[in-house]
Amino acid sequence: KAGVTQTPRYLIKTRGQQVTLSCSPISGHRSVSWYQQTPGQGLQFLFEYFSETQRNKGNFPGRFSGRQFSNSRSEMNVSTLELGDSALYLCASSPGTDSYEQYFGPGTRLTVT
Amino acid sequence: QKEVEQDPGPLSVPEGAIVSLNCTYSNSAFQYFMWYRQYSRKGPELLMYTYSSGNKEDGRFTAQVDKSSKYISLFIRDSQPSDSATYLCAIWGYQKVTFGIGTKLQVIP
Numbered sequence: 762k763a764g765v766t767q768t769p770r771y772l773i774k775t776r777g778q779q780v781t782l783s784c785s786p787i788s789g790h791r792s793v794s795w796y797q798q799t800p801g802q803g804l805q806f807l808f809e810y811f812s813e814t815q816r817n818k819g820n821f822p823g824r825f826s827g828r829q830f831s832n833s834r835s836e837m838n839v840s841t842l843e844l845g846d847s848a849l850y851l852c853a854s855s856p857g858t859d860s861y862e863q864y865f866g867p868g869t870r871l872t873v874t
Numbered sequence: 875q876k877e878v879e880q881d882p883g884p885l886s887v888p889e890g891a892i893v894s895l896n897c898t899y900s901n902s903a904f905q906y907f908m909w910y911r912q913y914s915r916k917g918p919e920l921l922m923y924t925y926s927s928g929n930k931e932d933g934r935f936t937a938q939v940d941k942s943s944k945y946i947s948l949f950i951r952d953s954q955p956s957d958s959a960t961y962l963c964a965i966w967g968y969q970k971v972t973f974g975i976g977t978k979l980q981v982i983p
Contacts, residue, residue, distance in 0.1 A: 794971070817969045861966035
């Protein structure tokens with residue numbers, strides 16, 4: 762089975778712009794979670810989608826949003842980018858109803874200048 | 875207090891040593907306990923997960939959970955240079971996974 766794929770792998774944006782990141786889960790997985798990883802904070806949970814519904818959300822501002830499509834592919838959007846949004850954004854998919862068993866993609870490295 | 879505490883290291887050991895990595899957590903309602911390995915510039919890779927207190931082995935890796943102390947450990951036997959990576963503990967509860975900061979491990983040949 763193919764693993765989790767994320768596009769693009771690298772992105773450079775300017776403050777104030779918006780960005781959309783894409784994630785394709787492992788075939789058959791219905792849960793997709795998104796994380797932000799920075800050296801100081803580690804992996805921070807953004808949100809989780811299951812069968813097109815947001816099931817849980819972390820403590821991030823409303824500038825961070827996401828969605829999931831009927832084929833389980835997911836996108837996350839960050840509007841009005843700030844310098845502090847520079848990070849590795851990771852997507853993980855889970856096979857079951859409970860999302861404890863997570864398989865990560867390689868991430869999208871976002872740099873905001 | 876963070877929900878999951880993990881010493882960031884770095885931890886340097888000679889090849890062949892037994893490595894012990896640890897985390898503590900604060901919420902007794904947490905249900906699943908996981909360990910991930912992350913190589914530089916890669917996404918985390920799930921090594922093991924467990925539900926109950928006790929030990930779970932997989933090759934050179936042993937995960938240990940003590941729910942009464944809210945303490946989880948990962949032991950690596952016969953450590954190899956290829957084990958050099960960041961190891962993250964993770965705990966699942968309330969429909970989300972909470973990660974430790976990760977411990978950077980270097981195994982020196």
